[in-house]
Amino acid sequence: MPETVLHRSTPVTLISEDETLFRDTVRQFAEDKIRPHVKHMDEAGVFERSLLDESFQLGLMGIEIPESYGGSGGTFFEAILAVEEFSRVDASAGVIVDVQNTLVNNALIRWGDEVQKKHYLPRMASDTVGAYALSEAASGSDAFALQTRAELLGSEYVLNGRKLWITNAKEAGLFILFATLDPAKGYKGITAFLVENNFPGFTVGKKEDKLGIRASSTCELILEDCRVPKENVLGEPGKGYKIAIETLNEGRIGIGAQMIGVARGAWECAVKYAKERKQFGKSISEFQSIQFQLAQMATEIEAARLLVYNTARMKDAGMNFLKEAAMTKLYTSQVAERVTSLAVEIYGGAGFTKDYPVEKYFRDAKIGKIYEGTSNMQLGTIAKIVLGS
Ligand SMILES: Cc1cc2nc3c(=O)[nH]c(=O)nc-3n(C[C@H](O)[C@H](O)[C@H](O)COP(=O)(O)OP(=O)(O)OC[C@H]3O[C@@H](n4cnc5c(N)ncnc54)[C@H](O)[C@@H]3O)c2cc1C
Numbered sequence: 001m002p003e004t005v006l007h008r009s010t011p012v013t014l015i016s017e018d019e020t021l022f023r024d025t026v027r028q029f030a031e032d033k034i035r036p037h038v039k040h041m042d043e044a045g046v047f048e049r050s051l052l053d054e055s056f057q058l059g060l061m062g063i064e065i066p067e068s069y070g071g072s073g074g075t076f077f078e079a080i081l082a083v084e085e086f087s088r089v090d091a092s093a094g095v096i097v098d099v100q101n102t103l104v105n106n107a108l109i110r111w112g113d114e115v116q117k118k119h120y121l122p123r124m125a126s127d128t129v130g131a132y133a134l135s136e137a138a139s140g141s142d143a144f145a146l147q148t149r150a151e152l153l154g155s156e157y158v159l160n161g162r163k164l165w166i167t168n169a170k171e172a173g174l175f176i177l178f179a180t181l182d183p184a185k186g187y188k189g190i191t192a193f194l195v196e197n198n199f200p201g202f203t204v205g206k207k208e209d210k211l212g213i214r215a216s217s218t219c220e221l222i223l224e225d226c227r228v229p230k231e232n233v234l235g236e237p238g239k240g241y242k243i244a245i246e247t248l249n250e251g252r253i254g255i256g257a258q259m260i261g262v263a264r265g266a267w268e269c270a271v272k273y274a275k276e277r278k279q280f281g282k283s284i285s286e287f288q289s290i291q292f293q294l295a296q297m298a299t300e301i302e303a304a305r306l307l308v309y310n311t312a313r314m315k316d317a318g319m320n321f322l323k324e325a326a327m328t329k330l331y332t333s334q335v336a337e338r339v340t341s342l343a344v345e346i347y348g349g350a351g352f353t354k355d356y357p358v359e360k361y362f363r364d365a366k367i368g369k370i371y372e373g374t375s376n377m378q379l380g381t382i383a384k385i386v387l388g389s
Helices: 018-044 048-059 078-091 091-111 112-126 183-189 239-274 287-317 322-346 347-351 358-369 375-386
Strands: 127-131 149-153 156-167 172-180 190-196 202-207 218-229
Touching: 018 048, 018 078, 018 091, 018 156, 018 358, 048 091, 078 239, 078 287, 091 112, 091 127, 091 156, 091 172, 091 183, 091 239, 091 358, 112 172, 112 218, 127 156, 127 218, 156 172, 156 190, 172 183, 172 239, 183 190, 190 218, 239 287, 239 322, 239 358, 287 322, 322 347, 322 358, 322 375, 347 358
Parallel strands: 127 172, 149 172
Antiparallel strands: 149 156, 156 218, 172 190, 202 218
């Protein structure tokens, strides 16, 4: 672990000049380019391809990829800022950037060998969307009970099985896909593979019609004698469980960033509407009960942001952040649900319609308690650590 240098007066939310410039650029892009598409992307359940292309051009799909591999050479904290700013405008845009940076690129940077990094990282930074395929129909929370099989035949692995709920599947060119070499070995059989969407025997199946983050594709993957070169094992055979556990720990901070972005987007709408809407001859923002609700929401968002930023800084500092990442995801998803729900109420009847943006924030918030480990699973992790078991 690197030596800890304490700057006692530095607040967690104080961001550097470079980080401010980065955040402002992402915010501007989200406002000017993403916002005009949000409503129709939600209705159609499709993400606008041109926004992906522009995200690549801005370097937002390869934030942590070193410059020597064509990436932006940034920090994990910057990736978190990008997810927050995108999600403030659209949680689907937020999760696309999140999966790309905090799961797929992160795993490649950390576990890829030099040949894999040289082959894949420049593509991830320039035009290839990534996806992370762990879950199956019968293994969600119990992820390591997965049934997708991988068998070594000569110079190739042959994969058979089905994956479910895979974010970015429609757009992705590269999948980090987990399969077992031997179900009898339990988690010790699990292996991570780098699977391209054009490998023989690989098909993207049914796309889910969802409550929220509708513009983010979530699909089934079908592997029928899918042939994957032996060199495309990420890390070592049988060590996939370690890759899954450790990348998801980092991913949870990303979901925390998504949740504070969603909460802030809804809160900003609620404040604006409360100032405009008149009842009993004055703006509803003049009623103390509305003011108190907005103050409570702002306080919870700030507390949630402190958790996200601190855990991200812990990750960049090389510290252990397992407990903090679980707490971050647990708490931020609770805050996002409460804040977006109150935002709907502050809009009154209007909030319940699709003419206003808050019902979408409310729908989008719900996923935070489900993916990358449900709230119960986060509580289990936190309990184990704080109770010392
Ligand atoms: C929109 C969306 C996108 C997703 N994206 C991806 C992706 O990109 N890649 C990927 O691999 N997966 C993805 N997932 C899958 C997601 O991670 C799983 O849905 C999640 O882990 C929960 O698994 P499950 O749905 O099978 O629920 P289950 O595991 O069946 O859980 C059902 C309920 O039982 C509870 N429960 C289960 N076990 C326990 C226990 N031991 N103790 C207490 N409570 C328990 C859960 O908390 C939950 O409330 C996505 C899911 C969705 C909905």
